[in-house]
Ligand SMILES: [Zn+2]
């Protein structure tokens with residue numbers, strides 16, 4: 001991977017503010033929602049986010065400055081894996097509330113201050129069908145959330161006792177280790193393992209929550225999902241997530257939308273593709289047939305002489321635009337079906353037909369040589 005400073009286009013002595021500004025600009029530029037889900041852009045988004053995650057953290061930045069990417073092995077999440085969802089999460093954490101864009105509503109703000117004791121964000125997958133996408137919907141999600149312990153009122157202490165300074169870190173919440181290496185001596189700082197970074201311990205912990213101040217409860221939350229969403233969208237429910245330890249504020253719940261693959265239609269943005277097999281006689285003579293759409297069946301007129309691979313359009317039966325007024329179409333891909341098991345009667349008719357057919361088939365339109373339907377399927381599955 002390229003140099004983090006180069007990736008973010010900042011000098012090596014850039015301030016945190018400069019780093020943040022530059023990252024924000026690049027992240028918005030590369031964000032998959034602005035680039036029709038382009039894989040290259042997705043990779044760039046991931047790379048600048050990884051660079052930002054390191055350079056915006058003074059501790060990680062100093063390690064990177066001294067030892068490069070190698071020095072950070074193991075500190076970038078489990079098994080060194082930094083994937084696209086990590087990148088999205090970091091982007092949302094720092095910019096999600098300020099018009100982050102996969103986020104449909106920018107989050108319901110409760111005006112809570114950001115503190116180090118803020119509880120964790122909970123991600124919940126919300127499966128959706130095409131009908132949900134067509135009409136918009138409200139889904140009830142069930143989440144297991146850490147809430148304030150009612151036995152100790154969230155303090156973590158039994159009545160009459162209270163927090164005392166942690167003796168392991170003298171209340172600082174940090175452990176310092178001095179390490180010597182070929183590069184000289186450096187101090188690494190990590191979270192105190194005794195108090196978990198709180199700086200205090202409970203001398204007589206609440207028995208119900210074991211001093212944590214939190215207990216787990218099941219919560220049901222309704223999420224309004226507008227029409228036209230895609231699997232790139234998420235909805236942040238601010239202040240609905242886990243409460244922070246011992247009186248901390250609540251984190252968020254992020255509803256990650258997942259539009260399930262449909263068995264009948266293939267989605268291409270606002271349009272829906274549908275494959276319609278027809279017979280020789282329907283193709284030659286034309287017909288009126290019932291065709292399913294995402295909102296009920298319609299009668300489709302097949303013009304006489306239609307060719308295999310031609311596309312008919314049913315206007316307005318696609319999906320609506322998110323936060324817009326436009327509606328896509330249903331594209332019907334015609335597949336002329338060849339009978340493979342003729343009865344004696346049918347065979348006689350085909351024989352007779354062959355005798356009156358006057359020539360070899362006409363030239364097939366170039367664009368139909370490869371079925372559009374198969375091209376669409378290649379592109380979107
Ligand atoms: Zn308790």
Ligand SMILES: [Zn+2]
Nearest residue numbers: 166169192195
């Ligand atoms: Zn401590």
